[in-house]
Amino acid sequence: MVRIAFFGPEGTFTEQAARNLAGADRLFPVETIPAAFDAVRSGAAEGACVPVENSVEGPVTATLDSAVDGDPLVAVAEVLLPIRFSVLTRSDAPDPPRTVASHPHALAQVRDWLGEHLPEAQQLVASSTAGAAVGVVDGEYDAAVVAPVAAEHYPLRVLATDVADLADARTRFLLLRKPGELPEPTGADRTSIVVAAANRTGSLAGLLAELAMRGINLTRLDARPVKGDYGTYRFFFDFEGHVAEPRIADALAALRRRSTHVRFLGSHPRADGVAATLEAGAGNDDFTAADSWVEAVRKGELA
Numbered sequence: 001m002v003r004i005a006f007f008g009p010e011g012t013f014t015e016q017a018a019r020n021l022a023g024a025d026r027l028f029p030v031e032t033i034p035a036a037f038d039a040v041r042s043g044a045a046e047g048a049c050v051p052v053e054n055s056v057e058g059p060v061t062a063t064l065d066s067a068v069d070g071d072p073l074v075a076v077a078e079v080l081l082p083i084r085f086s087v088l089t090r091s092d093a094p095d096p097p098r099t100v101a102s103h104p105h106a107l108a109q110v111r112d113w114l115g116e117h118l119p120e121a122q123q124l125v126a127s128s129t130a131g132a133a134v135g136v137v138d139g140e141y142d143a144a145v146v147a148p149v150a151a152e153h154y155p156l157r158v159l160a161t162d163v164a165d166l167a168d169a170r171t172r173f174l175l176l177r178k179p180g181e182l183p184e185p186t187g188a189d190r191t192s193i194v195v196a197a198a199n200r201t202g203s204l205a206g207l208l209a210e211l212a213m214r215g216i217n218l219t220r221l222d223a224r225p226v227k228g229d230y231g232t233y234r235f236f237f238d239f240e241g242h243v244a245e246p247r248i249a250d251a252l253a254a255l256r257r258r259s260t261h262v263r264f265l266g267s268h269p270r271a272d273g274v275a276a277t278l279e280a281g282a283g284n285d286d287f288t289a290a291d292s293w294v295e296a297v298r299k300g301e302l303a
Ligand SMILES: O=C(O)C(=O)Cc1ccccc1
Pocket: 007, 011, 012, 013, 014, 015, 051, 054, 083, 103, 105, 106, 127, 128, 129, 130, 147, 171
């Protein structure tokens, strides 16, 4: 049976995302995001579900760092979840709670709500939202900010539901596998890569120009420091399109010529189904026709 590791424990938003992507039967929790990657790398799981970015806090840095730190994995699917929180407490905890714990991305998304409703509670960082719920059960914290589904997993009292500072907060999650057959292009795809840019004038601009010239629309750009090499960065690019399409393949080849450190992180359908923007001359047929023209020139058939 295909087993899918998710960033747990049970009751995280990532579990909800993994259910949407792969069904509920074959999932198992691991404690950290790097452990989810390692489960696939070691063969303990065939896939892993991890959060990658949210609309309030931005990138999930543990996911970006895990994508470059070991053997390559690729994203084959994604899901976008609207994020609203519940706040859970133990029935014998102080009222109001003196401490409230959660994943840092969750705390960032309920800062105003906590300021208004639990202004005295000390905010503590937990490994995940559900990890915070476990901490409340164990008496480590008084309250936890969690995914609504966590209330089904842990014997805790619901203090509040539907909590969110921003009404349309969303998080995007990825399903990762070892490199292999890629998902078919759909016309509404996303490609992800990570590139090491040299520390010299214009090197990032040069990488971006390769995409812009080919009419490729960027959907995300994040920088992460290269550990142990102060002042150097890797750049994570997400852009519209699939590596099976000539403009994307052409751009990847150009990036590869500019930087020997390019890692392909996957081409897969977008969860929001938004079709790729196609500039005039950047379609598959345009590339095929242009290649045929060059071929004819080479053969001396055209001038
Ligand atoms: O901790 C969780 O439940 C996660 O899956 C990570 C996360 C945290 C906050 C919002 C969305 C995802």
